[in-house]
Amino acid sequence: MADLALRDLVKTYDKTQVLHGINLDVQDGEFVVFVGPSGCGKSTTLRLIAGLEEVTSGGIEIGGRVVNNLEPKHRNIAMVFQNYAIYPHMTVRKNIGFGLRSSSAPRAEKDKRIREVAELLGMTDLLDRKPDQLSGGQRQRVAIGRAMVRDPAVFLFDEPLSNLDAQLRTQMRLEIKKLHQRVGSTIIFVTHDQVEAMTMADRIVIMKDGHIQQVGTPSEVYHTPANTFVAQFIGAPAMNMLPGQAVENGAILLKTGDLVKADLPVGTGRQVTLGVRPEDLTDAAAEPFLEGQVALREPLGHETLIYVTTEMGEFIAKADGRRPPEVGATVRLGAEQENLHIFDAETGSALA
Amino acid sequence: MAVAEQIRPTTDALLKTGGPKRPANMGQYVRWALLFLGGILMVMPIAYMISTSLKWPHEIYNLKLIPEEPTIENYTFVLEDGRFYWWFLNSIIIALITTICNVLFDSLVGYTLCKFRFPGRYIIFIAILSTLMIPTEMLVIPWYLMSQQFGWLDSYWGIMFPGLMTAFGTFLMKQFFETVPDDFIEAARIDGLNELQIWWTVAMPLVKPALAALAIFVFLGNWTAFIWPLIVTNSVEMYTLPVGLSSFGDEADVAWELIMTGAAISTIPTLIVFLIFQRFIIRGVVMAGLKG
Structure with missing residues (x-):
């Protein structure tokens, strides 16, 4: 185990800069998830940490040692790939033990280590099978086992669950989380799935266009998003965004003429964006500020999501699961003041 | 008699034979003929090689495929x-x-x-x-x-x-x-x-x-x-x-x-x-x- 630090990390391919000075400190034993849309630079960052790509400028430190110029094998890291990368011509035993090939440890010790890892992953009975005799989840476990067997300082996971079906993905998510709790290793996990990020991470790093947008615990990035991108990327369905203008007493005047009570710390006249999560926007609010017709309903059991068409566009809100409004019905929506997120309309940065 | 019973023998027969056969059309016969010709062209040199290897020298320029007096003398000579x-x-x-x-x-x-x-x-x-x-x-x-x-x-x-x-x-x-x-x-x-x-x-x-x-x-x-x-x-x-x-x-x-x-x-x-x-x-x- 070791801590990890990224210092002004820059990566350029020919003339295209894909990472623009990434700075991050990961504590020893921390589970950090990099999340963002395709092309945001999260996998590139992981590959730089692994040593599979050369750093253009900046530094990477693992356990206090700068590893920029070290070969991947000398960085004491292990990586789990998206398509597992387990060798089809080798048995599970050989695949798991592959990382020990270059070790000078006696054979008996290597075998013991392979068995330990197999037991930890519940794969003892599968050791003599070939990968084509395994299910997707079992293959993923072999890949994790191969990473674990060397007891590396840092584990790197590159979208390891994206090839699994929904049910298996949920199961593997739990297993990786449990594994982390048991072995306590430092993990960097890359995904484009914000649910994976929220459920697994100690801290989430949200990236866009080669920049870090926000670093924080799942609760922090959900409840206090740093900007409109984070606000809309984290949470499903995405946060509703309503354009407005700051008026007297910290309130917001929507384009519809409705007034939203808020506690804006900016002067009047400034253009702002009001963000409300669908689960906070309800048809049972004390002081509604948005009126529209129900265009569609999505029953989720305990609650129903309603798609409401208004003068300012379509918004998603939450309604009672047992008595949702009919399609075509007019509803008035509102939210508690504490659940309002206000962003600068020009920069997208959070104001309150 | 119920309809199901009436049609069962026909269905069973079809299942046994793998269903009604599609009649071969003219194009298929032409394809088979061409393939047959191609096969002959490929096999003939090999057949003549083996045939010639089983002939006496005086029979070599007789283009009959089956030797009149087959012999393994050539094999004995080559292998010795x-x-x-x-x-x-x-x-x-x-x-x-x-x-x-x-x-x-x-x-x-x-x-x-x-x-x-x-x-x-x-x-x-x-x-x-x-x-x-x-x-x-x-x-x-x-x-x-x-x-x-x-x-x-x-x-x-x-x-x-x-x-x-x-x-x-x-x-x-x-x-x-x-x-x-x-x-x-x-x-x-x-x-x-x-x-x-x-x-x-x-x-x-x-x-x-x-x-x-x-x-x-x-x-x-x-x-x-x-x-x-x-x-x-x-x-x-x-x-x-x-x-x-x-x-x-x-x-x-x-x-x-x-x-x-x-x-x-x-x-x-x-x-x-x-x-x-x-x-x-x-x-x-x-x-x-x-x-x-």
Whole structure:
């Protein structure tokens, strides 16, 4: 185990800069998830940490040692790939033990280590099978086992669950989380799935266009998003965004003429964006500020999501699961003041 | 009688016969006829080779397929002639060493061109490919001069050196290495293997079909090679099988029955190799998009 630090990390391919000075400190034993849309630079960052790509400028430190110029094998890291990368011509035993090939440890010790890892992953009975005799989840476990067997300082996971079906993905998510709790290793996990990020991470790093947008615990990035991108990327369905203008007493005047009570710390006249999560926007609010017709309903059991068409566009809100409004019905929506997120309309940065 | 009972016998009969047969149309008959003709064209030379090998010399120019007085005298003569074993051994040694070298060197170069990024990679690949356009007839004179200068005339090394690595093999292997995901290579790199270990331990086992196809192409090519071994060898002991067989007879007369007997015997190893590995050949050809 070791801590990890990224210092002004820059990566350029020919003339295209894909990472623009990434700075991050990961504590020893921390589970950090990099999340963002395709092309945001999260996998590139992981590959730089692994040593599979050369750093253009900046530094990477693992356990206090700068590893920029070290070969991947000398960085004491292990990586789990998206398509597992387990060798089809080798048995599970050989695949798991592959990382020990270059070790000078006696054979008996290597075998013991392979068995330990197999037991930890519940794969003892599968050791003599070939990968084509395994299910997707079992293959993923072999890949994790191969990473674990060397007891590396840092584990790197590159979208390891994206090839699994929904049910298996949920199961593997739990297993990786449990594994982390048991072995306590430092993990960097890359995904484009914000649910994976929220459920697994100690801290989430949200990236866009080669920049870090926000670093924080799942609760922090959900409840206090740093900007409109984070606000809309984290949470499903995405946060509703309503354009407005700051008026007297910290309130917001929507384009519809409705007034939203808020506690804006900016002067009047400034253009702002009001963000409300669908689960906070309800048809049972004390002081509604948005009126529209129900265009569609999505029953989720305990609650129903309603798609409401208004003068300012379509918004998603939450309604009672047992008595949702009919399609075509007019509803008035509102939210508690504490659940309002206000962003600068020009920069997208959070104001309150 | 219920409707279900009425139709059951018909249904059962259809299930047994696999359903009503579609009548063959005229186009199908034409296709079969053409295939039959093609088959005859392919088989006839082999049939005549075997037929001639079972004939007496006076019967050679009688084109009947079935010999009037079949004999195995030719086989006895060829197998009792010590030279035949030398030629067979020479061909085996040359074909095997060339095959092993091609499998190793072609795959090494193919792997390097496929999996490493370095300046000039594309130009090198094109340069290698472009040598495929040069006919062997144009190369034999420079080869001969080189052999002479290096003192390789009339030696195994002289026969083998032009074919120890081939552009076709390099191309075939490069195409196959494209199918090996980079993740496998990178995972091995992280696990501490050096590049040569990765090539041997990870990449090579994953392209076994291509290696088998390449091995068969090269083996067959060298087993049947004639022009270059004929030019580079002088002594009868250094002849390969095709060269040796062509030497049966003299200036006045060619002993076709002996040549055909030797050819029939020399076909056996290639037939065995082909029957075992033919599925690999087909996969290799399909993958490379080239004829062997």
